[in-house]
Amino acid sequence: MNTRGFTLIEVLVAIALLVLSAVGVAQLVGVATNSVRASREQTTTVLLAAAKMEQLRALDWTYVSAGGIALERSDWTTNVSSESLSSGGVGLSASPADTLSTSTSFYSDYLDGQGRWVGSGGLVPPNAVYVRRWAIEPIATDPSRALVIQVLVTTVQQDGRRVRPWTTRTGTEAALVSVLTRKK
Numbered sequence: 167m168n169t170r171g172f173t174l175i176e177v178l179v180a181i182a183l184l185v186l187s188a189v190g191v192a193q194l195v196g197v198a199t200n201s202v203r204a205s206r207e208q209t210t211t212v213l214l215a216a217a218k219m220e221q222l223r224a225l226d227w228t229y230v231s232a233g234g235i236a237l238e239r240s241d242w243t244t245n246v247s248s249e250s251l252s253s254g255g256v257g258l259s260a261s262p263a264d265t266l267s268t269s270t271s272f273y274s275d276y277l278d279g280q281g282r283w284v285g286s287g288g289l290v291p292p293n294a295v296y297v298r299r300w301a302i303e304p305i306a307t308d309p310s311r312a313l314v315i316q317v318l319v320t321t322v323q324q325d326g327r328r329v330r331p332w333t334t335r336t337g338t339e340a341a342l343v344s345v346l347t348r349k350k
Contacts (some may be wrong), residue, residue, distance in 0.1 A: 183254040186225040188339040204338055207305060209341035211296065214281055218298055218317045219342050221246055227313065227346050238348065246300075247275045258313060258346075261301045266318050276322070290322055297325050305345070313346045330348050 172180075225241040245255025256272045265273040266287075275286040276294035285291035299318045305312040320339040 176251060207321060207338035208340070211321075211338050213319045214277060214296060214298055215319040215340040215342045217281075218246075218300055218319075219315065221251075221345055222300060222302070222315050222317070223259070223344060223346055227348055229259055229348055245272065247272050249283040258302055260304055265301045266299050266316060269297060269299060273301065294322050296320070297322050311348045315344045315346055317342045 178226050225244055225246070227241065228241050229236040230239045231237075241257035243253050244257040244333050245252045246257070247255065252264060261273045262270055264270070269276075269286075269290075271287050275298050276284050276291050277296040277298060278284050278293050279295040281296070290297070296319055298317065300318070301314075301316045303314045303316075304310075305314060311335050318339065318341045324339065
């Protein structure tokens with residue numbers, strides 16, 4: 167007797183294979199989604215760190231000629247921790263030792279998920295997603311001619327659980343280091 171169709175066991179096996187395939191694809195979608203999110207955060211932290219580094223490097227740190235004599239010209243007053251550059255800050259003044267580990271006035275700011283400034287100082291604003299800190303240190307061998315500038319950007323969430331010191335980076339943190347020199 168030749169009957170057309172599938173037996174109940176064949177249908178159950180086919181359904182089981184379909185369910186296993188769907189579970190595998192669902193897990194793959196979850197992994198891909200997490201990877202895309204982490205990549206987006208990493209890209210954002212790098213861009214935010216680069217923006218602050220460029221802002222700091224653009225401050226006056228040069229020599230000016232006055233009657234044939236080279237005089238140092240340095241920005242010690244710009245507030246780079248505010249939404250827009252303003253006076254009343256510390257410019258390129260040397261930072262306290264722990265500015266990369268803790269938010270310090272004039273050496274840190276907070277940004278929302280789109281990278282817009284939302285505050286600065288020690289208290290985390292409720293809508294802050296990223297914390298950005300920077301340190302400025304004169305080079306010991308020639309402090310009047312060269313500064314080391316470091317910028318660290320991380321998420322507020324990661325910052326709360328990060329192991330100090332900041333050099334033990336985790337997740338999507340970005341750290342940039344640059345040397346700013348005066349040229350005669």
